[in-house]
Amino acid sequence: MTPVRVLLADDEHLIRGALAALLGLEDDLVVVAEAASGPEALAMARAHRPDVAVLDLEMPGADGVSVATAIRAELPDCRTMIVTSHGRPGHLKRALAAGVRAFAPKTVSAQRLAELIRTVHGGGRYVDPELAADAISAGDSPLTAREAEVLELAADGAPIAEIAERASLSPGTVRNYLSSAATKLGAENRHTAVRLARERGWV
Amino acid sequence: MTPVRVLLADDEHLIRGALAALLGLEDDLVVVAEAASGPEALAMARAHRPDVAVLDLEMPGADGVSVATAIRAELPDCRTMIVTSHGRPGHLKRALAAGVRAFAPKTVSAQRLAELIRTVHGGGRYVDPELAADAISAGDSPLTAREAEVLELAADGAPIAEIAERASLSPGTVRNYLSSAATKLGAENRHTAVRLARERGWV
DNA sequence: ACTTTCCGGTGACAAATGTCATCGCGGGCC
DNA sequence: GGCCCGCGATGACATTTGTCACCGGAAAGT
Structure with missing residues (x-):
């Protein structure tokens, strides 16, 4: 054999x-x-x-x-x-x-x-x-593609302006996505949202 | 032997x-x-x-x-x-x-x-x-003991109120420490400050 | 055709945050 | 004693951020 x-x-x-x-x-x-x-x-x-x-x-x-x-x-x-x-x-x-x-x-x-x-x-x-x-x-990720993408760009703690630039999006849009992502994850701000998403492997 | x-x-x-x-x-x-x-x-x-x-x-x-x-x-x-x-x-x-x-x-x-x-x-x-x-x-840590302590409590993205409570400090004091720590580390906010301090092993 | 969902954006408002000046206290150091 | 520095705090101010409402378009399902 x-x-x-x-x-x-x-x-x-x-x-x-x-x-x-x-x-x-x-x-x-x-x-x-x-x-x-x-x-x-x-x-x-x-x-x-x-x-x-x-x-x-x-x-x-x-x-x-x-x-x-x-x-x-x-x-x-x-x-x-x-x-x-x-x-x-x-x-x-x-x-x-x-x-x-x-x-x-x-x-x-x-x-x-x-x-x-x-x-x-x-x-x-x-x-x-x-x-x-x-x-x-943990279930499936409740995040949409853009939410996950923006969350990823927010991972290093960059301010919204920088995230918007790197994502080629309006700052307002970035804030909306981050806000909805944080809500879905039950986080009170985007930084804890990033952490939670990381823990669950959604980013 | x-x-x-x-x-x-x-x-x-x-x-x-x-x-x-x-x-x-x-x-x-x-x-x-x-x-x-x-x-x-x-x-x-x-x-x-x-x-x-x-x-x-x-x-x-x-x-x-x-x-x-x-x-x-x-x-x-x-x-x-x-x-x-x-x-x-x-x-x-x-x-x-x-x-x-x-x-x-x-x-x-x-x-x-x-x-x-x-x-x-x-x-x-x-x-x-x-x-x-x-x-x-990387050199030595420029952070004072309290700065490092507060930075550590800020690691999970908690809001200042919570950090203050856990550290038994006034919210204003916490903000001051976080601000000075961020300045010393060259970060534009506490979250990147936490990341930088982590990378250097100062927390 | 109608509804739903996501994308991208704007505007407005409240809350959180960053920044600075300033204060009193206490411990070292010269 | 005088000086510097860290600690802890307060107040004021500008900025950033979170939150919500709302809009228009595109894609997909009913």
């Missing part, structure tokens, strides 16, 4: 190296490539055509979900899974929409991760129960 | 387990205890009296620096070192002030980490050059 060929992408050497060593001990798994950034992960996937790509969610260049989307488009036979330290409900939703087969926090053991890789390779799916519960209770 | 006894504290199983396995391969190192939270790390340190404690910076319960401080107070012979994913200048400074012997990002390899543990055990010190450069260029 040929072993499962795995691509490992994580910007933290410590984790990636350690993980590669541990997974290498499993005799039905073989790590064929490693990457430390989003673009690099994609390039490695193209070059090595792994069976399963294990992607960190937060990576420089491009996040795990974008990489997963790109991989699915180019290599339909390659299953993708996401591993992350701080999983937020919206991320899980986006990941599943992108065709990711598994979504797990980094609090799982290497043993468990190896099992997940086998599950995913066999066509199965998996999402961390706790994250799933959060995602369900 | 007796091996170096190591305590490993990190809330991410994946990393901790993998790391424990890798460090275990080095025949002059032995992982005598593992912990997944700040308090647990302290308890483990008390129980097993390791030579070196490798602490993650961000852990539930208590962060790495607090744990390091507590360990130094109770077990003066135990050297401490911090490993972190996102190192900010101020954290490094706080860590060194707490008597931490080494400060490294998680982008180092396990091999390198093993070397660092040996270095630290031998009485040496180490800080990541890049983080050190950031810390030096």
